[in-house]
Amino acid sequence: MEIQQPYLLFLGDARDTLAAKTAGGVAYWRPGVSVGQLRLPGCVVDLDLPDMTIAEGVAAGAKTLVIGVAVSGGAIPDEWSGLFRDALDAGLDIANGLHRRLVDLPGLTEAAAASGRRLIELRDPGTIAHVGSGLPRSGKRLLTVGTDASVGKMYTSLAIERELADRGVKCSFRATGQTGILIAGEGVPVDAVISDFISGSIEEICPANDADHWDVIEGQGSLFHPSFAGVSLGLLHGAQADALVMCHEPTRTHMRALPHQPLPSISDCIDANLAAARLTNDRVELVGFSINTSALSPGEGETFRKSIEDQFGLPAVDPVQTGVAPIVDRLVG
């Protein structure tokens, strides 16, 4: 799945930053990739990009209109379809990460056909039909794993990629979810592929590379999440990782969305991830922890991170508070 850049970011009538977090992630991690933002009346989010109409976005070079706003229930209002038809007529592709599909909106299929532009559904795995082999391949790979879903794996991966790039190390962020794919401009929505092809889809997006090149792969879910662990395991096997970073949110009391399901211990989670990862790379190592301390006071956060460092003898960063330099030190010295 590839998305043409630069983007015009569509924010709809977003009422808070959370609703526009996909667009916010793109603007934060790829500052140069969006020519502007398109906001409807009532939108309270501002990404500090020039406000543009579709015509202005096209004139500024935009190739894709990105629907970067979450809508309650995932539904795209029918009222937006006129705007989207205008975008297609003006020569833009449209990339959509929401559950409602663009083809279900009135007139969009016809408008796309007439203009020769694409309706890109970020939840559609496209033509992925590659069975993973587990065959050794060259290059270095890091994968973020987690005690739970939604604990900061994408953010951590992007922070590590940025730190590697800042040090002049050859590296690529490899996206496995909707927002990550928009940020990278390519990737695979691994939770949407046919289950026979989970590991194969990951082998496809991070193929053999230079011996000193790092792929930083966005993890998904957790081996301990009963809804999605199969995705996490296939991702581990396809990644063939040299380095794992364990992501954790210390205030969570149960697995996300499942009040009956306890969190694993960090120690059990490390053991299970390393054991599974060794199936395709027996040199895999845990290189550190990424702790999302946003729900703790600064003092509590630091105390928690230090306790993890003392227990496991590895760096425990908060990518927002401390950066990820201590982890990258272990990768490239």
Next chain:
Amino acid sequence: MEIQQPYLLFLGDARDTLAAKTAGGVAYWRPGVSVGQLRLPGCVVDLDLPDMTIAEGVAAGAKTLVIGVAVSGGAIPDEWSGLFRDALDAGLDIANGLHRRLVDLPGLTEAAAASGRRLIELRDPGTIAHVGSGLPRSGKRLLTVGTDASVGKMYTSLAIERELADRGVKCSFRATGQTGILIAGEGVPVDAVISDFISGSIEEICPANDADHWDVIEGQGSLFHPSFAGVSLGLLHGAQADALVMCHEPTRTHMRALPHQPLPSISDCIDANLAAARLTNDRVELVGFSINTSALSPGEGETFRKSIEDQFGLPAVDPVQTGVAPIVDRLVG
């Protein structure tokens, strides 16, 4: 996915029993479910069922024509489409487990629409879109797991179901692959579901049941197969099994289709499966081994089984040679 029975089994021009093993499995495990076999000139397989034309099959009560023959490369010859159109016109559904889809054969879609019959693709997961919860549910469940793919999990599951039924125990075979679905008349092709729904699809096919009812669930793949382990893990979590049976083929030298990939030790494989299964059922136990000794001499096979029994203190059967009674003894005494 549900398939109407009884069947008319289509054997094509099968040149050996392996080519017709799907039909053979249906005939062996569900002797009453097929009214006859339909064979083309050159077919050398005989399932000891009456030879029938489509008209004769319909007259005998058949509801579904089952394509029970493997074709080299998975392709269905175009020449068969006339026969299949006749089947639809005569009022039969058609169930297809091959990779080539029936809708790609000339005229079949139109014939199905005209007759109101169904083209059932056994590799199509249908409308499965259920996220697994891992919530505890009533009833007893057994899952067959394996050191590798294709080591006899379906056969073992069906043998255990038959032994339970022979003893008057309430039980159901739960199918997760194409042949199993044809045998049961229902099930889910778990390797074809969207990866987010692996465990959920299994929760759907073996829902809460009477406290003394056993679901015997057909396992797939292996936690140690780098191509498909995600499917196996989601299956373990969705099954919420009380009992696991470890299936093994003792002459295999590497994981199926992957010459570079060594087999796990049986002991490691047991530990990994029990640890993963405990996520959704902490009472899970290994209850025995099913050893496919077909590639060994009778003496070698018995020696191998005894060595497993001595090492682990649990029954090690060959379902073909010894039956599965010692395993069922552990389930129901």
